[in-house]
Every structure is written in structure tokens, then in C-alpha cells.
Amino acid sequence: MHLKSGLSRRSFMVGSVSLLGLAACARAESSVAQENSESAVTVTVRGDGFESTIPRDPARVVVMEGRGDLEFALLAGYPLVATGNTAAPGTLPGGQYDGRIAADVQSIGGPDGPSIEEVTALAPDLIVMRANGWRLDWYGNELLSQVAPVLPVEVNEPDFRAQMSSQFDALGRGSDAAVLLDAYDAIVADARSDLGDALVGRRIALVTSEPAAKGYVNLWTNQIGTTVARDLGLEVLYFDPTDEKGNQQLSLENLSSLADADYIFHQTTDPAVVGAAGTWQALPAVAEGRAAVLDPRLNNGLVITASAIADTIAGSIGSWTRAS
Incomplete structure (x- = not known):
């Protein structure tokens, strides 16, 4: 197989389990030992390339991109006043976040995120953004930090469990993470029980x-989707x-590498493009109707995104199995 280094990682609702509701129950019982005392007004969070002192219980939170950063804010139970939506400016983020965002939350910004003026006008006491956005200074870290404390969050890694647990621990919300991850494990266990041999040991390409x-296409080697599939x-x-990059380029002429x-x-906004390639059509999984589009919004996040990926994969495989 001929692979070249691919692009970096920038670009279903879980019906039976209310992940956010479970987190709220856990929070009421939370008693996490950490360097920040339970009575502290602020907490200090440290990560790769940043150290932030933020309100322990913020009252007005702005999210910059509206992807994994939004998911983190939702899982943490932060009171949102506005979120960017770089994927579809002018609307609230959908997909796995449908029904999870309060009606009074504003959608702000364009394809590159909110402007400093938009953020300032909202008078937030906390700004949440993806940590890689902080490291690459997507929005102007210095100016944002003058408006309100900024919390960079890691939501772009294959090991979403570890990332989620460590960050929630730092915020004093460790039991929240445990409950949410238990709910994800239940979704996975149900799928494996229901589908059995249609899942276990079968080969998947993402x-x-x-x-x-x-x-070319980008073949996933190490992303949140590969973690969920495993x-x-x-x-x-x-x-x-x-593979720290998480994907590798595979030319259309070498798609036969996926024949097994x-x-x-596959993630795309226009499946007809790859669908027109003869080498794609020749793949057994495609020819036999065992290929499906995975919502492009499911490419970074934490347990909400992981649960949605699990639902999508298991749901499609279940349909194919019942039809065979």
C-alpha cells in the first residue's frame, strides 16, 4: 500500500442514555481531592503549552469553534451564552449536539470563528477553545485573554477517555467523567451483545x-473513530x-489496499465524488452495500462524539446484517 502523510486534524444523538443528565447527578455527589480546594473560587489548569486560572463555576461562557470545545463545555455543565460554529456559521451546531444546546444560546462568528469584538460584547467570564487552536493562536490568544480567562481543552486525541478524565479531574469534576464514560461503555456493550459476530473480529476501514x-483519501490510522471501532x-x-498525525494519504489508484x-x-460532504471512482466501486464492501457515510462532524470531541460514532457504526452494521 502506498501511503503519504495526511492532513492534520482540523477539518445521533444517543437516544437511550442522557449523558448530560447522568453528569448532573454525579456532580451533586462529587467530592474530588485535588490541589484546588473545594471551596476555591478559581481552579488552575495546566496542559501542553498553557496554564490557565479560571472560575470554578463560571456564569457566562463563550465557546469559540463549536466542535469539541462545545462538547467539553456541555459535558462540564457550563452556562453557555454563545458559541461559534465554524462548520455552519449563523446556526447552532447540530449533529451529535442536536437538542443539547439551550435555545437562548447565540451563534456567533464566521468560518474562522468569532471576532474579538463579538466575544467582548458578550462579557464572558470564561472562554473555551480547542487546545490545538490555542497552540496555533487561531483567534489571538493575547487579546482573548484580556477579555476573560481562556480554557484550552484537549478534544482531538484518540484516547478520549484519558483526555476527558484528566481534564475533568483538574476541574474537580472527575466523577462526572466516570459516569459519562460508563454510559459510553454501556452503549458499546449493548452493541456487541446485539450484533455479536457481525462486529467482533470483522475488519473495518475508516x-x-x-x-x-x-x-486521494485520508485513511484513519489513529483517531477517535479508530478507538471506537476497536x-x-x-x-x-x-x-x-x-501515528501522531492519525491519518495517512491513500491515492485513489491504490484503494485496492482496502479490499479486505x-x-x-467514510466522511465527506459529497459522497458522489469518491463514488464515481472505479477503484472505489470495485471495493467488495462498496459493491456489496457495506459502506456508509459517517457524519463529517464526528471527527473530534469526547464521549458524546464517541457515543455517536458507536451508534452510527453499530446501527449501519445492524441494518446490513438484518438485510443479509
């Missing part, structure tokens, strides 16, 4: 097919836990 017009018992083709996949899931 790709971003959006760049097919340029002659949790479901699937064997991920070309899984590589050492029992199932293929």
Missing part, C-alpha cells in the same frame, strides 16, 4: 473521502497507535 476530487470489537485496517475491509465508513 477514511475521509472528502479530498477524492484531488485524487472498542466495538472491530479490527481497524492499518491501525497504528504510534468487511465494512467501510
